[in-house]
Every structure is written in C-alpha cells, then in structure tokens.
Amino acid sequence: MPIKQGTMMLVGDYGLGVINSPSVSAYIDNANSTKVPNGIYAELTDNIGLGASAPYGFGGQSVGIVSVGMHITRSNDFRSQLATSYSRSGRLFFRGSLSEGWASWREVWHNYNTTVDPQGFIKRASPIININPDGTFTTNDESEGATVTRVTQGEYLIEGVLGFNSDAGWGGVDGGIEIPLDVNKQPLIWVDSKVMEDGSILVKTYHRTHPNAPEFARNDIDDFNDGDAIDIPDGRFISVRVQMPEQSIYNVRMREMEEAQTKRRGNESTILVR
Secondary structure: OOOOOOOOOOOOHHHOOOOOOOOHHHOOOOOOOOOOOOEEEEEEHHHOOOOOOOOOOOOOOEEEEEEEEEEEOOOOEEEEEEEEEOOOOOOEEEEEEEOOEEOOOEEOOOOOOEEEOOOOOEEEOOOEEEEOOOOOEEEOHHHOOOEEEEEEOOEEEEEOOOOEOOOHHHOHHHOOEEOOEOOOOOEOEEEEEEEOOOOOEEEEEEEOOOOOOOHHHOOOEOOEOOOOEOOOOOOOOEEEEEOOOOOOHHHHHHHHHHHHHHHHHHHHHHHHHO
C-alpha cells in the first residue's frame, strides 16, 4: 500500500512475494535497530546478535527474519522478531524490544534440538547416540556418521567420534553417558568406558544389584552377580554424548552452507554497490 501520494509497493519490497528475501541493510543501516520496517528478510547471524555469542553451530550463517512492529506509544516502540535457520535442524529464535533496544534471543526447543534420556527427561540433543541391547543404535543430525558395534556381552564400541562431548549439561567429559533406572530410580547397570587413541569409545556395562533394598527392588537376575558383564537391559537403551570430528557429515554440511551463504551475501553486496 502507498504511504504517500505517488508511491506504490512492488513485489519484493520488504521481502514480500520473492524467492530470495532482501537483507535488512537494504532498508536500514543497523540490523539491530528497533526501527527495522515490518517485513521478511535474510540476514547473517553476525549482524543480528547471533554471531560469536550464538549457540553452537549457528554463528556466521544466514537466517530468515520476520520483523513485526506491535504498536507505538508516546514513549515506547514495541517490536518482535523471529529468526529461523536454513539448516536441517530447523532452529528457531525469537526476541522482543522496547525503544532502548532488543532483549536477548531465546531459542525454541523441539524434537530436533532436544532428546529424551533413558529416564524420560528432556536434554539438549546434540550430538547424541542411543545404544540398544543388541548394539543397534540411532544418531541425530550432529552425530550422523558415528557407528556402534556390539563387541561381546556387555561391550559396545563407538567409532567415528573423538571421545565424549564436554557439554556441562551432561556433566562434562565424565558425564556423557545416561543409563536406565528402575521404577525406584535405582540404576539397573554399572557402566565403564575407555576412550581409545583414535577417539573411539569402548563402553562396558555390568549387572548392578541393590542388596540393601527390599527383595522386590534388588534387581536380582538368575546366573548374574553384581558386577558381571551384561548387555543393556531389554527394552532400554543408554545415551552417549560424543564429540564429532571436524570432517563429520554434519560439520562439513554446516561449513558448506556457511560458505555458500557468505558468497551469496557478497554477490548481493556487489549488486547493491553497482
């Protein structure tokens, strides 16, 4: 709609009706300004406060921005923004502002950036490997390419990794394994691990009893004593948070996306200068 006589909105203005959305800088110098016009934009994370301080794997990428002005009063300019990543992980952030500036970006948690541990609790997901009793396993986007082999009873070898991830949310490098509990919140197994010279992880599981518990809760199993090697309990799994190498499928994909997006940004800047 025209905002004054003799002007008309065209296809592509403020990102409407086009395949490739414009940069915020096409309309205003500062992408973090509280005066960004309403619209749909594409912008590098470094220009919207998601650069060096961004969560892992998000700095330097392009994101889709939806900017909406709420209302303007005599003293305040209320606005909100959504930022969506172009990666397969589908990360989503939002923030709001008053006239004095933007609040911090907040990330939305969903089924791609969280995982459910063996106890049913939600934790940050990446990069996770879930190992089943028979050695079959599942990976997520960030741990894609890692493999697991059941070596023998109670031994599982994880390859294609560089040891445990140091995320404090999982207890750091010494807390990267989650094991199943019984209904009384008692561990069903003992677990030991060794990081090999090449970064592979050998995980060993052992039967675990609770002799001081009531008889029904001792986890006694015929032919197994406390500390005997045993597979992961049937119907359960263990979660292992690993460190992936720089050349992992996910890391290579992220670098290629960042390079392509940076190149695209450079081309757009050249066109604007001309």
